[in-house]
Amino acid sequence: MIKRQVMFTFPQELVKEPIIYNLSQKFRVVTNIRRADVSENKGWVVLELEGEEKDIEQGIAWVRGKGVRVDPVIGDIVEG
Amino acid sequence: MSYARALRCRKCGQEYSLQPLNLCDFCLSPLEVNYDYKAMANGLSREKIAGGPLGMWRYRDMLPVEGKEIDIGTGFTPLVKADNLGRELGLDRLYIKNDCLNPTYSFKDRVVSVAITKAREFRFDTVACASTGNLAASVAAHAAKANMKAYVFVPADVEVGKLVGIAIYNPVLVTVNGSYDDVNRLCVQLTQRYNWGFININLRPYYAEGSKTLGYEVAEQLGWRAPDCVIAPAASGLLFTRIWKGLDELSMLGLIELVNTHMYLAQAAGSSPIVNAFQAGTLHIHPVEPNTIARSIAIGNPADGYYALRVARQSGGGACAATDEEAIEGVKLLAQTEGIFAEAAGGVVVSALKKLVASGLIKKKELTVAFITGAGPRTQEIVSDIVRPLIVQPVVESVEEVLRVPA
Numbered sequence: 001m002i003k004r005q006v007m008f009t010f011p012q013e014l015v016k017e018p019i020i021y022n023l024s025q026k027f028r029v030v031t032n033i034r035r036a037d038v039s040e041n042k043g044w045v046v047l048e049l050e051g052e053e054k055d056i057e058q059g060i061a062w063v064r065g066k067g068v069r070v071d072p073v074i075g076d077i078v079e080g
Numbered sequence: 081m082s083y084a085r086a087l088r089c090r091k092c093g094q095e096y097s098l099q100p101l102n103l104c105d106f107c108l109s110p111l112e113v114n115y116d117y118k119a120m121a122n123g124l125s126r127e128k129i130a131g132g133p134l135g136m137w138r139y140r141d142m143l144p145v146e147g148k149e150i151d152i153g154t155g156f157t158p159l160v161k162a163d164n165l166g167r168e169l170g171l172d173r174l175y176i177k178n179d180c181l182n183p184t185y186s187f188k189d190r191v192v193s194v195a196i197t198k199a200r201e202f203r204f205d206t207v208a209c210a211s212t213g214n215l216a217a218s219v220a221a222h223a224a225k226a227n228m229k230a231y232v233f234v235p236a237d238v239e240v241g242k243l244v245g246i247a248i249y250n251p252v253l254v255t256v257n258g259s260y261d262d263v264n265r266l267c268v269q270l271t272q273r274y275n276w277g278f279i280n281i282n283l284r285p286y287y288a289e290g291s292k293t294l295g296y297e298v299a300e301q302l303g304w305r306a307p308d309c310v311i312a313p314a315a316s317g318l319l320f321t322r323i324w325k326g327l328d329e330l331s332m333l334g335l336i337e338l339v340n341t342h343m344y345l346a347q348a349a350g351s352s353p354i355v356n357a358f359q360a361g362t363l364h365i366h367p368v369e370p371n372t373i374a375r376s377i378a379i380g381n382p383a384d385g386y387y388a389l390r391v392a393r394q395s396g397g398g399a400c401a402a403t404d405e406e407a408i409e410g411v412k413l414l415a416q417t418e419g420i421f422a423e424a425a426g427g428v429v430v431s432a433l434k435k436l437v438a439s440g441l442i443k444k445k446e447l448t449v450a451f452i453t454g455a456g457p458r459t460q461e462i463v464s465d466i467v468r469p470l471i472v473q474p475v476v477e478s479v480e481e482v483l484r485v486p487a
Binding site: 004 | 215382425
């Protein structure tokens with residue numbers, strides 16, 4: 001089991017969809033929200049995902065496929 | 081003994097003991113070093129600092145280290161009065177902080193020197209980083225000095241010239257076949273797998289503190305005062321926030337007057353998520369896919385973007401982007417007015433400054449410091465069109481004919 005900290009950024013058309021709920025239902029991934037800011041036209045959620053690496057990878061790919069932007073919460077680490 | 085007391089979450093204030101940790105367990109926000117400033121103030125004076133070594137470690141009491149520092153001769157780089165460039169841009173009191181003159185030719189030596197010193201204190205025998213150039217070279221050089229093993233991960237498309245500047249220090253150099261995002265993802269996974277000191281990940285709170293010395297030095301070099309305006313490049317945003325923190329701390333410690341510096345950040349237009357957010361009036365940084373020749377500041381998802389944005393706003397400063405063409409013009413202008421050959425990020429700073437002065441945001445009489453943080457020779461191919469020599473035969477007549485100047 002590993003943990004992965006990520007940020008989901010939702011476009012307006014996905015704000016009403018229960019994407020995080022579905023992520024935990026469709027994949028064996030435990031979702032744990034730590035910070036969020038969601039309004040009627042956009043939103044972001046910082047959360048920790050826990051599960052097998054393979055499940056987390058598949059879950060993230062599914063979330064991306066829905067149109068949500070997924071970024072590591074620590075930001076980019078490849079520096080100049 | 082240092083005055084560092086704890087790591088503190090920048091968002092929720094949760095505190096942790098000093099350890100290799102970069103994120104708050106509760107809210108997943110970045111941690112920063114917190115000090116006992118009262119004790120620090122009692123033990124510090126301008127005279128004590130001025131009597132220290134001529135390098136960044138003259139500010140040792142304000143850095144979070146306990147053991148002997150790993151120093152390759154970093155810091156106290158020149159602050160030069162840039163009258164020629166000032167005239168071109170319309171500024172009476174412009175200074176350049178020339179941080180190209182560090183041992184591995186960029187400001188990264190400041191942050192890495194602190195991070196490697198901490199890595200040794202934490203008993204890591206191996207350090208690692210992911211970089212497109214400057215950071216990798218600095219980590220490799222410091223690891224050599226500290227007799228530590230270094231793993232350096234580099235995207236496969238990095239220019240050969242840069243690889244030489246890294247490989248010469250003999251790290252384990254690994255090129256990764258894949259996109260910029262792939263390298264990021266891989267390195268996050270490696271941090272969970274290996275017990276290494278990742279310079280800008282688990283050692284990031286300490287790494288960050290090294291940049292404060294840029295703020296300290298500028299204030300000291302100006303005769304113990306803060307500038308009216310600062311312009312500095314922003315990639316992750318960390319350097320920018322720490323220049324501000326450096327000035328703020330000096331004021332808090334009673335070493336300079338109250339700081340009223342307007343902080344302006346510069347980004348390349350092809351990678352400007354912080355500038356975009358500033359202009360949109362939001363505090364949310366929307367990540368972008370970087371696409372610029374200024375690779376040393378090409379970070380699409382800046383870890384400290386939010387905090388950099390806040391510094392720009394709260395200080396009454398701003399944010400400005402420059403295109404690649406403008407960056408190259410800036411590199412040439414700086415070289416041809418002040419004799420300083422910067423990398424593209426320096427050109428971004430000069431061009432952004434030009435725009436800020438032209439738009440009236442930075443005023444003619446304001447004492448302005450531009451931070452030039454990396455040298456040009458490592459990426460000189462971006463200005464190779466500048467080479468247009470006159471060709472002569474090895475006889476005086478030929479020279480006279482070509483130059484057309486009387487002897």
